[in-house]
Amino acid sequence: MVKQIYYNLKLVIREKEILFWNGIFTILLSTMFALAFGNMLDYEKMEPVSMALIEEENQENEIFREVINALEQEGYIKVTKVTEEGEAKKLLAEKNVAAYMEYGEELKITVQESGYATTFLKSVFDNYAQKQATYEHMMEQLQRPLTQEEVVRLMEEENYFTKVESNHAEPDLVLNYFFTIIAMGCLYSGLNGVRLVKNIQGNQSDVAVRNSLSPMPRYKLFLSSVVANFAVQYGLIGILVLYMKYMLKVEFGTHMAMVFLVNGVGVFMGLSLGVLVGAISHSKENVKQWIVMGITMLGCYLAGMMDSSMKYKVQENAPFLAYINPSNLLTDAYYSLYYYPDMERTMTNLAIMCGFSLLFCGIGIFALRRQQYESI
Amino acid sequence: MVIKVENLVKRYGELVVLDHFNLEVGEGEIFGLLGPNGSGKSTSIHCMLSLLTYDKGEVMLFDKKMTPKSYDIKKDIGIVMQNVAVFEELTVYENIDYFCSLYVKDKERRKELVESAIDFCALNSFVKFYPAKLSGGLLRRLNIACGIVHKPKLVIMDEPTVAVDPQSRNNILEGIKKLNKEGTTILYTSHYMEEIEQICTRIAIMDRGRIIAKGTKEELKAMIGLGEKITMEVYQLEREKLEELKKLPGVKMASYDGNILTIKSEKGRNNLSPILHYMEEGNVVFGKVYTEMPTLNDVFLEMTGKELRDNG
Numbered sequence: 001m002v003k004q005i006y007y008n009l010k011l012v013i014r015e016k017e018i019l020f021w022n023g024i025f026t027i028l029l030s031t032m033f034a035l036a037f038g039n040m041l042d043y044e045k046m047e048p049v050s051m052a053l054i055e056e057e058n059q060e061n062e063i064f065r066e067v068i069n070a071l072e073q074e075g076y077i078k079v080t081k082v083t084e085e086g087e088a089k090k091l092l093a094e095k096n097v098a099a100y101m102e103y104g105e106e107l108k109i110t111v112q113e114s115g116y117a118t119t120f121l122k123s124v125f126d127n128y129a130q131k132q133a134t135y136e137h138m139m140e141q142l143q144r145p146l147t148q149e150e151v152v153r154l155m156e157e158e159n160y161f162t163k164v165e166s167n168h169a170e171p172d173l174v175l176n177y178f179f180t181i182i183a184m185g186c187l188y189s190g191l192n193g194v195r196l197v198k199n200i201q202g203n204q205s206d207v208a209v210r211n212s213l214s215p216m217p218r219y220k221l222f223l224s225s226v227v228a229n230f231a232v233q234y235g236l237i238g239i240l241v242l243y244m245k246y247m248l249k250v251e252f253g254t255h256m257a258m259v260f261l262v263n264g265v266g267v268f269m270g271l272s273l274g275v276l277v278g279a280i281s282h283s284k285e286n287v288k289q290w291i292v293m294g295i296t297m298l299g300c301y302l303a304g305m306m307d308s309s310m311k312y313k314v315q316e317n318a319p320f321l322a323y324i325n326p327s328n329l330l331t332d333a334y335y336s337l338y339y340y341p342d343m344e345r346t347m348t349n350l351a352i353m354c355g356f357s358l359l360f361c362g363i364g365i366f367a368l369r370r371q372q373y374e375s376i
Numbered sequence: 377m378v379i380k381v382e383n384l385v386k387r388y389g390e391l392v393v394l395d396h397f398n399l400e401v402g403e404g405e406i407f408g409l410l411g412p413n414g415s416g417k418s419t420s421i422h423c424m425l426s427l428l429t430y431d432k433g434e435v436m437l438f439d440k441k442m443t444p445k446s447y448d449i450k451k452d453i454g455i456v457m458q459n460v461a462v463f464e465e466l467t468v469y470e471n472i473d474y475f476c477s478l479y480v481k482d483k484e485r486r487k488e489l490v491e492s493a494i495d496f497c498a499l500n501s502f503v504k505f506y507p508a509k510l511s512g513g514l515l516r517r518l519n520i521a522c523g524i525v526h527k528p529k530l531v532i533m534d535e536p537t538v539a540v541d542p543q544s545r546n547n548i549l550e551g552i553k554k555l556n557k558e559g560t561t562i563l564y565t566s567h568y569m570e571e572i573e574q575i576c577t578r579i580a581i582m583d584r585g586r587i588i589a590k591g592t593k594e595e596l597k598a599m600i601g602l603g604e605k606i607t608m609e610v611y612q613l614e615r616e617k618l619e620e621l622k623k624l625p626g627v628k629m630a631s632y633d634g635n636i637l638t639i640k641s642e643k644g645r646n647n648l649s650p651i652l653h654y655m656e657e658g659n660v661v662f663g664k665v666y667t668e669m670p671t672l673n674d675v676f677l678e679m680t681g682k683e684l685r686d687n688g
Binding site: 004007010011014015202205207209210211212213214215216 | 447
């Protein structure tokens with residue numbers, strides 16, 4: 001079997017088309033992303049988000065003022081205070097601010113266009129409004145107003161407007177774009193999976209007929225091909241990750257070993273997807289490859305490759321889709337490793353990915369066994 | 377018996393591709409399976425090799441039942457397919473070595489076998505070439521090298537000379553004879569009757585999934601009522617004279633088309649002399665004259681009423 005692995009390695013390395021999509025394309029795309037996002041990857045220099053705050057004369061809300069001040073002091077926002085809405089609208093129209101905020105009966109945020117700044121502001125102040133509702137509920141329960149000290153203590157306990165306890169990392173939506181590229185690279189292993197099935201399934205190619213007629217059991221042919229394809233693809237993804245980390249300065253957090261574990265599971269999931277498509281589809285090889293690419297690209301789009309807010313929209317509106325989207329599972333696993341100090345979320349993603357890999361592979365092998373040609 | 381197939385039936389829905397197909401091939405034979413495209417030759421081979429399931433019948437190879445997991449049988453079989461079955465990404469040497477590695481683990485033995493196959497197929501100057509750089513004839517030789525590299529006892533060749541130039545075809549046929557002399561049994565399928573006649577010791581003719589006749593080429597030709605065929609270039613032949621020719625003793629059939637007169641004799645009759653005599657007597661001007669004995673195509677034509685090759 002060693003000789004078969006050796007020749008399968010040669011086969012994979014010399015398949016220029018697959019090598020391009022799995023290797024060069026992902027590196028080019030990540031470089032383009034890095035150029036497009038420019039200094040957004042330089043976290044230390046990230047500019048505060050500009051916003052306008054309409055302050056009416058009789059408005060008295062110490063808590064809200066403290067929130068604003070704290071965010072401003074932390075460097076997250078830069079506030080321009082205005083007294084009339086017209087003034088705020090003008091600032092927004094001239095793009096001097098990303099949003100303006102009114103604090104009347106309820107908190108109201110007006111934004112001009114979607115983007116990192118508006119997503120950030122909306123998420124922070126939506127959270128604030130939600131917390132405020134909670135406190136009001138508490139006051140109803142206590143049947144007295146909360147004291148200033150109680151409110152401040154509660155907010156501090158929840159780390160509301162200071163940094164969320166994390167893996168010493170800043171929340172960063174830009175990273176998501178890069179993580180989707182790695183996910184795409186992993187899932188492009190499916191192209192290898194399609195080719196792998198073609199080379200061993202007697203009704204798919206002449207080479208497969210010759211392989212099937214040999215005294216080498218087909219499970220050995222299958223395994224040797226899987227090992228070789230996995231090794232090459234894993235190597236390519238490793239190069240991509242190292243390129244991003246050291247050349248493009250993309251942050252991966254402190255769990256690099258785990259990043260490489262996620263790479264491995266991702267590549268295996270991609271290969272399994274290819275085996276599944278290769279086995280159940282009766283189309284030509286290139287059509288099967290388009291199917292794999294289509295699944296990957298759609299998954300990456302939903303995971304936020306073109307618009308980082310898409311990931312959150314899917315999570316809010318169709319959380320089930322987020323859990324069955326292989327691209328999203330991978331992207332989320334990388335982001336969790338970067339952001340969260342514990343491994344819980346990453347492990348959940350890994351477990352689901354392993355489940356998918358086994359499912360894809362299992363159905364693929366079952367489908368091959370049902371063919372009229374020799375079974376594995 | 378190297379191959380023994382009994383009552384093989386293969387259906388695709390309503391279509392019966394193999395209809396109680398029977399075949400026996402002995403050791404050391406070059407057995408030809410002749411039939412037009414779509415007659416079931418490739419399907420029968422795929423069923424024999426357990427590449428395809430079949431509905432009924434039994435296949436014995438080397439006196440053992442052939443199943444998909446008959447690895448002890450598979451090690452003695454080589455296949456050369458109609459299409460070139462090699463990896464585009466591997467060189468000539470690597471392709472042969474890869475397929476040999478599926479049969480032979482010992483490195484030294486494998487090297488010996490690979491070099492022997494390269495010599496046999498005269499690929500020595502092309503070992504570092506990728507298949508895309510090889511001509512059609514060389515590709516076919518590579519295809520054969522990959523199929524025979526492990527020195528199988530039985531080689532199955534499914535139309536190995538399709539789309540090959542005449543010179544390469546002759547080289548391949550000579551190679552097959554040489555392989556047979558070294559002790560390999562060969563099952564050779566083709567719709568080229570000339571090839572089958574040239575190399576096969578016994579022949580079976582297939583049509584619509586059945587063997588309709590089998591034997592040596594002489595035995596097959598003896599099965600039909602045809603003898604010598606005479607072809608003459610005749611510049612003008614009146615209808616009455618053609619009718620008179622048809623009535624000559626021993627003439628089975630005569631036709632005139634495009635200045636070519638074709639006369640088929642009854643079995644065992646030699647009509648050249650009386651026909652030439654008739655032409656001279658009747659002042660019929662003629663040019664070149666050819667005579668030939670019946671071909672396998674004539675055998676097929678007589679048995680099925682159609683030509684072996686759809687395109688002639």
